[in-house]
Amino acid sequence: MRTPTIPPLLQTLLLLLSILPHLTSAQFGFFEQMFGGNGGGAQHHQQHQHRQPQNVPSDPSFYQANYDRLHCDNYLCPDTLACVHFPHHCPCPWPSQEDKFEMGDGHRICVSKGGFKAGEAARKVELARKGML
Known part of the structure; x- marks a missing residue:
């Protein structure tokens, strides 16, 4: 039985698709750390990957912390x-x-x-x- 070959263009595309989540996780990891994200890495990214953006909570603690400092x-x-x-x-x-x-x-x-x-x-x-x- 002959093993199917994958065209080079498709190989490149698959490689890019496989590293894309890691690149976006690294890019946004900085913002999570700056603004109090829990920085769960790839696991955190995968859990929230399909969720819609959430409204800001009605908790004034972020404002109060900045005001007080x-x-x-x-x-x-x-x-x-x-x-x-x-x-x-x-x-x-x-x-x-x-x-x-x-x-x-x-x-x-x-x-x-x-x-x-x-x-x-x-x-x-x-x-x-x-x-x-």
Whole structure:
């Protein structure tokens, strides 16, 4: 009985397919270690390979741990963790998509730029300040 031969192109393809999971595991292993993954290696990768991405848990411990480890002599902005002199100096979390407005009470608000004409967000904030909106 004659042994079938595998064409060289198919051999190369099979080799690449066999090492691909190991390459992706090595690539993402760094991120698992950085962000608290359990680093289970290939076994961990195989267990989660077919799962859909999961929503972030409703556990504030990640935020609290970062907030608690930061040092700020003035005011630590709760949403951006920026250290500023006054609350109204806090930056917006998404400055490329939000306009910042300082309020009279010493705070700031961030308003989405999306869908507004230039200056439209400022006009609406001013109308709201006057109680007209």
